[in-house]
Amino acid sequence: MxxxxxxxxxxxxxxxxxxxxxxxxxxxxxxxxxxxxxxxxxxxxxxRGADALAQKLSAYATAELADELTAAAVGRAGVDALHAVAAAYRAYARRHPGRYPATQQVPEPADPDHVAAGERAVGVIYAVLHGYGITGDAAVDAARTLRSALHGFVSLEAAGGFGLPRDLDRSYDEMVASLDTALQGWRRA
Missing domain, CATH: 1.10.10.60 (Homeodomain-like)
Incomplete structure (x- = not known):
């Protein structure tokens, strides 16, 4: 029952x-x-089973992350938006160590909820990049770079992969500042 x-x-x-x-x-x-x-x-x-649950969990977590990134970006542009979105991204990964990896699952094309959540999350990144004047194909490359950097840091942090005695918050801030510099000089489409 x-x-x-x-x-x-x-x-x-x-x-x-x-x-x-x-x-x-x-x-x-x-x-x-x-x-x-x-x-x-x-x-x-x-x-329907474990695979369906994993897909639904991925869509759920991606939607949560998209909501948090959106809230962080509202009313901001340029470096301010970049820092706010990067902070929200890391905060989500830290608060939800099991859900965060699910956000990295590629959406199932037949799952409209997951596709919509993924598009919202990527849309926030594109909005940040638009603030730097980066659009078109250049925005795709820049979004991949930004996502790779943020994901790489939070994944290594979660795995305990940073053993040197340096404050992780400072290192994260330095990485985001470097991303800002890179985005300012990004080749435009």
């Missing part, structure tokens, strides 16, 4: 909480069912 009030949104939201606690590799349908207090077969009424 399915738990009264249980729906796909609740299942995915609880999966997001669980993945932050136990890590993405430890997220299983059985663990989620136990967390929700339902029998494992009951979950199949809300998600």
């Amino acid at each position: 399915p738990r009264v009030g249980l729906n796909q949104q609740i299942v995915v939201r609880e999966a997001a909480r669980l993945v932050d606690e136990v890590g993405r590799e430890q997220l299983t349908l059985a663990a989620l069912a136990g967390r929700l207090g339902v029998a494992l077969p009951s979950l199949y009424k809300h998600v």
Whole structure:
């Protein structure tokens, strides 16, 4: 018997909480069912299986990240927008160590929620780049550079990959300042 009030949104939201606690590799349908207090077969009424849950979790996390990036960028331009978006990106990754890796999953073309969330997140990056006068194909290259730098830093930080005795906040700020310099001199389309 399915738990009264249980729906796909609740299942995915609880999966997001669980993945932050136990890590993405430890997220299983059985663990989620136990967390929700339902029998494992009951979950199949809300998600088709582990792959479908991973896709829905990715769409959910990407939408959350897009919301936070958007809120950070509103009313800002240029270096101010870059710093605000970079700070929001890192804060999300730190607050949600299990969800953040799910944001890096390539959207399933058949999942309109995931595609829309991804487009919103990338749209914020393009808006930041537009503030630097970077548009067109140059914006694609610059967006890839910016995303690679931010993702690389937060992923290494999460994995404990920075062992030198230097303040990580300072290093992050230096990286963002370097990105600002690079974007100011970016070849335009």
